[in-house]
Amino acid sequence: MKITRRTVLSAAICLGLGFGIASSAYADKALVLGFSQVGAESEWRTANTASIKDAAKEAGVTLKFADAQQKQENQVKAIRSFIAQKVDVIAFSPVVESGWDTVLGEAKAAKIPVILTDRAVDSKDKSLYVTFIGSDFVEEGRRAGRWLLERAKTMPAGDINIVELQGTVGSAPAIDRKAGFAEIIAANPHLKIIRSQSGDFTRAKGKEVMEAFLKTDGKKINVLYAHNDDMAIGAIQAIEEAGLKPGKDILVISVDGVKGAFEAMMAGKLNVTVECSPLLGPQLMKVAKEVAAGETVPKRITTEEGVFPAEIAAKEFPNRKY
Ligand code: AHR
Numbered sequence: 178m179k180i181t182r183r184t185v186l187s188a189a190i191c192l193g194l195g196f197g198i199a200s201s202a203y204a205d206k207a208l209v210l211g212f213s214q215v216g217a218e219s220e221w222r223t224a225n226t227a228s229i230k231d232a233a234k235e236a237g238v239t240l241k242f243a244d245a246q247q248k249q250e251n252q253v254k255a256i257r258s259f260i261a262q263k264v265d266v267i268a269f270s271p272v273v274e275s276g277w278d279t280v281l282g283e284a285k286a287a288k289i290p291v292i293l294t295d296r297a298v299d300s301k302d303k304s305l306y307v308t309f310i311g312s313d314f315v316e317e318g319r320r321a322g323r324w325l326l327e328r329a330k331t332m333p334a335g336d337i338n339i340v341e342l343q344g345t346v347g348s349a350p351a352i353d354r355k356a357g358f359a360e361i362i363a364a365n366p367h368l369k370i371i372r373s374q375s376g377d378f379t380r381a382k383g384k385e386v387m388e389a390f391l392k393t394d395g396k397k398i399n400v401l402y403a404h405n406d407d408m409a410i411g412a413i414q415a416i417e418e419a420g421l422k423p424g425k426d427i428l429v430i431s432v433d434g435v436k437g438a439f440e441a442m443m444a445g446k447l448n449v450t451v452e453c454s455p456l457l458g459p460q461l462m463k464v465a466k467e468v469a470a471g472e473t474v475p476k477r478i479t480t481e482e483g484v485f486p487a488e489i490a491a492k493e494f495p496n497r498k499y
Contacts, residue, residue, distance in 0.1 A: 209239045210465050211259030213269035215296070216247040218345075218378045219407040220435040224499035225270070225295065225455035232458025238465065247272055247345065247377070253280045260287045266465045270295040270311075273347035281305035290468045294457050296349040303476070307468050310460055310478040312453045314350045318357020320451045320484050321402060321430050328428065328448075329365055337365075337399045340390045341373035342383050342412060344404040350453075351375065354404045354432060371397070376408040383408025387415035395419070396426075403431040406438035406450055413446050424448055424487070434485055436497050442490035452482035455499055 210233065214226055226242075233240035241264060243255035249272050259267045260283055267289055271277060277298045284291050285305055293309040300306075329337055339362075344351035355373070362368040372390050376383035383403060390398060401416075401423075403409035409431035416423040423429050423446040431438060434452035441447035460478065467474050485493055 208237075208266070208466060208469050209241065209262075209264045210462075211241045211243070211255070211262070211264040211267045213243045213245055213252045213255040213259075213267075215252075215270050215272045216245055218247055219380075219405055219433070220437050221405060221407070221433045221453065221455045221499070222378075224435065225457060228456045228458035228499075229294075229461060230458070232462045235459070236462035236466070238462050245272060249273055249276060256280050256284060260284055260289060263287075264289060265469045266290050266292060268292040268294055268461055268465065271298050271349070272296075272345065274299040274349050274352065275347065278302065278305065292461065292464060292468065294461055295455075308464060308474045308476055308478060310457055310464060310480075312480045312482060314353030314453075315357040315360075317350075317432050317451045317453055317482070318354035318359075319361050320357075321354070321432060321449070322358040322361025324449050324451075324484065324486065325368065325400065325402070325428075325430060326361055326365060329368060332399075336367050336369055338369055338371045338394070338397050339400040339402055340387075340394070340398050341370050342376040342386055342401065342403040342408040343373060344375065344378045344408075346375045346377075348378075350378075350432075351404055358402060370402075376403070376411070378405050378407060380407045380411035383411030384415045385411075387412035388419075391415060391419045391421075396421075398427050400428045400430065403429070405453075406431045406433040406435045406441075406447075409447060409450075410437055410441060413441060417446075422446075434482075434497070435499055436494070439485070439490050439494045439497055442485070442487040443494065445487070447487065449484065449486045451484050454480045454482055 245251035278300050291306040293306050295311040374386050376386045413423040429447045430449050432451045434450045438450040464474050
């Protein structure tokens with residue numbers, strides 16, 4: 178085991194050199210975690226922030242939390258400020274994949290370990306972070322694609338026109354969910370993506386972009402694939418305002434599995450949501466403590482998730498935690 182400042186402190190306390198407080202409480206208090214969050218763009222993100230804050234409290238971790246309001250420059254500033262404050266560990270969910278090498282190099286030079294949560298970076302130098310905890314976004318896209326591939330078997334012959342609401346441009350979930358979905362639907366040449374545009378993962382943007390899709394393509398649209406539930410919910414409103422029935426005239430597929438999506442499924446307006454769990458807090462605190470103690474952790478920690486079609490929404494709803 179690598180010897181660190183924290184190991185030495187814990188050892189000293191175990192040897193009776195403590196200050197009249199329990200060793201675990203002292204060790205927990207000693208861990209300072211700087212966390213830079215993407216923003217508050219979706220129901221998912223709100224649940225993710227709550228999970229991180231609650232878990233930090235529960236684990237006795239001192240959390241320095243910074244909301245980047247979906248701007249990379251704010252995340253870079255937050256990381257630099259965590260370095261200046263000499264936190265024990267930095268964790269962040271990168272708003273976009275690219276452009277992190279310089280600031281992560283600064284954290285490495287300051288010997289502060291970095292944990293990625295939820296979203297990945299595309300850095301070639303993997304030594305810039307210790308681990309990445311989060312979902313497999315490509316697989317989520319594939320799951321959405323597989324659902325449609327099956328459903329298409331029951332649809333009238335001919336082309337099935339799909340419109341796609343992408344997440345934030347350049348973000349890992351937008352890139353990967355697009356790729357995974359495209360890979361699977363390629364098996365059926367009748368499944369055609371006729372429009373694809375970013376709705377930035379928000380309800381307002383999802384509605385706005387769907388309105389534009391409906392204006393140009395209206396009744397030609399058979400399926401909406403939204404990279405998250407919030408955009409799907411915004412788009413559902415646009416579909417209804419256009420006098421069409423979401424879930425029937427236009428099938429709606431989305432990702433996340435938030436309560437709002439379950440409510441939409443129970444109302445017959447959304448057909449399926451692919452789960453992406455935001456409840457990463459407890460795992461993050463556990464890994465942050467291990468990393469701070471100098472332990473080796475897996476380079477990739479993948480969250481386990483399912484698929485929820487509308488048919489099982491009512492049964493599953495009481496079990497949903499976010
Ligand atoms: O990175 C996870 C994605 O970001 C979620 O799917 C989306 O809702 C969020 O804003």
